[in-house]
Amino acid sequence: MNDIQFPLQGVRGLEVCLTPALLPLYNVEDFIVVIIDIFRATSSICYGIENGAEAIIPVSEVEECAAYREKGLNYLLAAERNGEVVAGFDFGNSPFAYTPEKVAGKTVVLTTTNGTHALHLSRKAKKIVIGSFLNLTALCTWLKTQNENILLVCAGWKNNFNLEDTLFAGAVVEQLKSGNYKLDDPALAANDLFQLGKDDIGLYLQKTSHGERLKKLGIEKDIAFCLQVDLTTALPILNGEKLVKL
Amino acid sequence: MNDIQFPLQGVRGLEVCLTPALLPLYNVEDFIVVIIDIFRATSSICYGIENGAEAIIPVSEVEECAAYREKGLNYLLAAERNGEVVAGFDFGNSPFAYTPEKVAGKTVVLTTTNGTHALHLSRKAKKIVIGSFLNLTALCTWLKTQNENILLVCAGWKNNFNLEDTLFAGAVVEQLKSGNYKLDDPALAANDLFQLGKDDIGLYLQKTSHGERLKKLGIEKDIAFCLQVDLTTALPILNGEKLVKL
Numbered sequence: 001m002n003d004i005q006f007p008l009q010g011v012r013g014l015e016v017c018l019t020p021a022l023l024p025l026y027n028v029e030d031f032i033v034v035i036i037d038i039f040r041a042t043s044s045i046c047y048g049i050e051n052g053a054e055a056i057i058p059v060s061e062v063e064e065c066a067a068y069r070e071k072g073l074n075y076l077l078a079a080e081r082n083g084e085v086v087a088g089f090d091f092g093n094s095p096f097a098y099t100p101e102k103v104a105g106k107t108v109v110l111t112t113t114n115g116t117h118a119l120h121l122s123r124k125a126k127k128i129v130i131g132s133f134l135n136l137t138a139l140c141t142w143l144k145t146q147n148e149n150i151l152l153v154c155a156g157w158k159n160n161f162n163l164e165d166t167l168f169a170g171a172v173v174e175q176l177k178s179g180n181y182k183l184d185d186p187a188l189a190a191n192d193l194f195q196l197g198k199d200d201i202g203l204y205l206q207k208t209s210h211g212e213r214l215k216k217l218g219i220e221k222d223i224a225f226c227l228q229v230d231l232t233t234a235l236p237i238l239n240g241e242k243l244v245k246l
Numbered sequence: 247m248n249d250i251q252f253p254l255q256g257v258r259g260l261e262v263c264l265t266p267a268l269l270p271l272y273n274v275e276d277f278i279v280v281i282i283d284i285f286r287a288t289s290s291i292c293y294g295i296e297n298g299a300e301a302i303i304p305v306s307e308v309e310e311c312a313a314y315r316e317k318g319l320n321y322l323l324a325a326e327r328n329g330e331v332v333a334g335f336d337f338g339n340s341p342f343a344y345t346p347e348k349v350a351g352k353t354v355v356l357t358t359t360n361g362t363h364a365l366h367l368s369r370k371a372k373k374i375v376i377g378s379f380l381n382l383t384a385l386c387t388w389l390k391t392q393n394e395n396i397l398l399v400c401a402g403w404k405n406n407f408n409l410e411d412t413l414f415a416g417a418v419v420e421q422l423k424s425g426n427y428k429l430d431d432p433a434l435a436a437n438d439l440f441q442l443g444k445d446d447i448g449l450y451l452q453k454t455s456h457g458e459r460l461k462k463l464g465i466e467k468d469i470a471f472c473l474q475v476d477l478t479t480a481l482p483i484l485n486g487e488k489l490v491k492l
Contacts, residue, residue, distance in 0.1 A: 022268075022406060022407075024267075025267065158271070159268075160430075160431075160432070161431055161435070163434060166435065185408050185409045186406070188409060189407070189409055189435070189439055192442050193439070196441075196442070
């Protein structure tokens, strides 16, 4: 039955890159890449694109973000440090800022270290799309129609493994694995971890060090928001420097 | 009750480095490092030291190994390519070669790409010891007496994540976690994967790509051997260039 969804092709790779530091081990040009930075960059991007943002431009540094101020009022600048909106910026990295009232028709310049890093290293991929629990099924439905190898790139934390991004990669594997894919070891592990956590992802992630760190920043509400499954249907895709709606 | 085992110290780190490619993210000088290369280098090393090898010297290249031939008959040279003993060498990488009859009183020069790589990158650690399922409890018993942070380094496969080394790291975490350790995300994930696989590690690992590759090499017997828990009690430790019995 599942083969009906995959009429075109033989076996494709479904692989997971656990941190951007491991990206040099992959020929990204052979893959469609999905960038994953659950807390909170890719969740905010999915929500913003869903809510009508014309484009979202991810940058690494606050200064790089600030430089867009001169380009006019159609740009909204998002930057925070230690959980606070940086003075002079429009908002921080909370997905709650990306409401239709605020972002519709605008271009948001988003400061995100881990996510931007992963994105730059994936630049030669066939296509780059953005994944989060918010658009999980929309993402997977689209991936199933693509006759390409898939690489799920976890942005991680300071170039190392984190549980939340890996768990999401496992959720994508869960939706795709009945298709004709060959999974690598990280994909198998991510899917197994998802099995352990899926009944209550928030509870499962409470034990992580990163979760503790985020709690200290007072963003528990953001975390709960980012773990909502299928709140959105838009699929952000990279077009030049900008993430836009596919 | 568990605190009785750890009378000396406050919280120590118990961390897992999932591949040697991630070692630059750690200050290895702050840790006791455990090198893990289950199929088959660290298993063979544990078995060889248990069986009376005076020392084991891990090297990366067959040529480097061959150079020890000139040093005399007390050196046994182990090297294989594609599952076959390289011509002119004493044996390959199968743990079955490391019997008391063969290795007692000898120094074995072992060619192992992934394991040697992990070892070289960990050189500045406080101490470097060797772990495998064969010496699991002996390793953990010793680690509990050490008032130091612990870093479990998975040799992985071609610098990337593999399930068997990670599962073993999770087994070590399982024995230590009741102590006063702070686990990082990779340690939490490794331990969760171990929970999933522990009832039948061989069965669990059958799904991995590496497992398939090893099967093709006709070394199923080696795999089963390497998954035996607590067959040995010796703990190999790095002393200069040589692994010796602690």
